[in-house]
Amino acid sequence: GESVGLHLPTLSVQEGDNSIINCAYSNSASDYFIWYKQESGKGPQFIIDIRSNMDKRQGQRVTVLLNKTVKHLSLQIAATQPGDSAVYFCAEIYTGRRALTFGSGTRLQVQP
């Protein structure tokens, strides 16, 4: 399939290592955040979300951290697997707005 992001920042990790993908968001009024994974030729796949009244949320092998003071979001993936290779987007939204605003994306490459 056609590549999603040809010139995105790339994070390259070894299989089994932990990955951390960072995102700076722009709107201090944003109160809901989502991480999406997009594989080549596919649409964005929901990974995990977090609301602004939380600092941390954990899922299966993934953790999202939110620092509202510096408007920073991170996605941690434990024991990264080859199937985790994809482009990762953070998205933000605030109450009353209808549209998600997406970050520029990070390509994660997992080396076997």
Added chain:
Amino acid sequence: DAGVTQSPTHLIKTRGQHVTLRCSPISGHKSVSWYQQVLGQGPQFIFQYYEKEERGRGNFPDRFSARQFPNYSSELNVNALLLGDSALYLCASSTDSYSNQPQHFGDGTRLSIL
């Protein structure tokens, strides 16, 4: 369970033509949003529909229009196609129109303008 389904998966058009893209939301989801994703960028919001009414519109020209049907499926129409309209068009559905619910995406329609 079926996710968001979009048709067609690929489409080739020429400048000046019009196109209709279709989306079926996840069962039980009443809100449908459309996004445009240009190669190398994140998706950009075009429209949101809920209960057949437009609830939000992004910064796109009037050549772009959409509608939602009683079964919550939706169509995106683009008239007078330009080369710059070449992109992946994504549909997302959610349970309602409130901002704090996750939107789930289909795999999109790849539109190429020649």
